[in-house]
Amino acid sequence: MRLKSTAIAALLLLPTSVFGHSKAEQTTPGNNTTVETVEMIEIRFDDPMRVTAISLKGPNGDVAIVRETGLDPVTEFRATPESAMGAGVYQFDWRGLAADGHPMQGSFSFTVAE
Template sequence: MKTIIFAAALTLTTSALLAHSNSNETTPQEGAIVETVEVIELRFDMPMRITVITLTGPEGEVELTRETGLEPVPEFRALLPEEVVVGGYKVDWRGLSQDGHPMQGTFAFTVGD
């Protein structure tokens, strides 16, 4: 009986872990050095509802324009202002996976000359 309960618990735990969305790729890529950047993109293996996204640069927070609304999507896009200054940038995001679990992540890149 204990074996059956353990197997059921393991199956439920494994299924729950597999249900969360994972960030597969970002634009710019983590650690990239780019000449310019026009868009922030997050790509997931399952739809994700991005509820908060911030971009912080050398002069503080950078205003982003969401191209993607609040609906769950496998690819999120936000546009940057036309001019960004040289320096390091950090993207922080939070959202809800398709199964309703809160998710968050961060990545950084550098804009160089």
């Protein structure tokens, strides 16, 4: 049994990319942050992600956003709001396909200050 547990420990030490899942590392605006304005929404992934669907909800419902990034797998996804975003709490949701083909999703939220 000693050998087996050593093998498992070695697996746990491997970098995440060995398992193929791309995941979101950082967003702009950052999760749970407060910002004055939003000019660009960005998500950084550790491995290329094909982002297939996005949505932004604000205090008045859905916010129109324009993708700057196409449907190719990217490590930096960008989208811009179609018009100025008023004060309030916003939530950005995305879905995509990781580099290994697994469906992934994530969300983050932020506040635009008065």
